[in-house]
Amino acid sequence: MANEFSDECKEILKLLGLSKNVLISGAPGTGKSRLLAEVAQAFSNGIPSVTNAIPVHDRAGEIPIPAVSPNVDPGILLPSSGKTKRSVFRTVFHQNSKYREFLSGIVPNIKVETGNPQQFKIITGTLYKASEFAKAEDSASLLIIDEINRGPAIQIFGGSIVALESDKRLAPDGNKNLETQYFEILDPKTGEMIEYALPNDLYILAAMNLADASVEPLDVAFLRRWEPFRIDPNVKTLSAFYKLDVGETTPLPDNPISKVDVFKASAKAWEKVNERIGIGRGVEYEIGHGVLFGPVEIDELDLEKALDFICLGWEKIRSHVEEVFFGDLRGVAATFNALEPPTYSPFKLEEVNFAGELRYKLVAPKTFTRENIYLFLRAILDNNDE
């Protein structure tokens, strides 16, 4: 197999080369983390060769990770392509992430040695390390920040926020530009406060979910320092995984005749669910196609196994919908077309009396099974009001 990077990966490499900082956003399950890993591989590998061609699993062959032929993809615009020493640094932001873990700072010295009675020491963080690496001769670095909005990003970046943009960096030769922006950090070498600027060959790639329970809002001033790259739920990607003919429009039968009916129902119902989430809660709460992926070869599944397989993904979609419409049972029911469902639907919203008041109860199976999943999917699509 040739060294094939996805179009998204190539686009991000191009954006990094232009703007230095790229922020990937998208719903859960759209492949953000995978894309980060792919860009990291492309960045650190530099020019593809036999050794660094992406290894792939060949299940049918004699060798599960066979040798590949070198194939330099002319479509790849590699940032700092002339630099031969390339490294990728990674971090994940969370609610307890600190500035000192990103730039530098003081922490207690828990390994106090005899004759060295210091109670504190200076640590260096991921941004500092990536920056120092990129400042060395013939070097470039890529800093990957996953879940950038799970932590207090503005606090974590601190003063470095003013120095992020490409025109605020040091010149390619490491000297100061007219527009180079400095910020203060605690120098890990001397313990003194020093002025610091970020190098030309440092690239930052971050990813975030647009909406989730534990994410923090990001300032507009922070966001404008990043080149946005949005990944949306993609039915073509899901159809390709299911090996469906995208142009095929035959109506679904009452009961599945083949696995194609099962996958067609799954893809169409997933689109419909996302459409309803978009209306009821906002497009940023949609669920990505990746949630329906899994470790199977579609060709090798028969009808029953196909039904079993999609149950796994739909359990996740059900949890997601229940979470985004938490406290709004009618929202859950509307998403699954259970307000006025067709008679065969396993989901139905019922009105019940509780303490003299009208309440709602969603009557639904505890789990999806091969017996109920297809009816559930058909019912989602069977809505005359839309």
Add this chain to the structure above:
Amino acid sequence: MANVSNQITRILYKEIREGDLLKFKAVSNQADTGGGARDLRISPYGKFLPVVKLIFPDVVKEKRKRGGQQVTQEIFKGQFCSKASDGNIKIEEVLFEPPTDARPTEGRIATVSSYSCFQTSLEIKPNDKLFLLLIQKDDGVVWPYFFYESSFRKKGNWHATVEKVLIECIETKRAPGRAVMGYYDFTTQKGYCNGK
């Protein structure tokens, strides 16, 4: 799209010796008290722990006997795939146990004989080491394989990085009697080999 690309994220390899083969075939000595005689040992645990957590990403709490007492212990769990004789893909949840008090530096893939993904007809040969190779794909699933050293040494057979990593680790100096073991992570391009 990447999720269906079959790309490989990391490999873990271990030389399989006669005693290990008996474990796979469930004919090794098995103490009444358990004791892990049919567990495949991975050591040093601390060196392998980062990659173990990726290959066995789920954590379950199980009761175990430690120092004569029942304790609740965190066990790692991963999804392993293999092709059954009827051609179907079999998915199994394989457990990785952390060290015991008696063997504090060894983690263990537990009761290997109970998983069909670890079944092999290969035998130990003189001058040609047998390896268990765990291949993790980008969807997180792990595929175990058995191969001889000679396969890795055959030019143009394996992906160049796999060939390089395996051969370099085989040729690294280590204490006599110590099995070759290591891993390589393609996403970070870092690895570990248990030699010096």
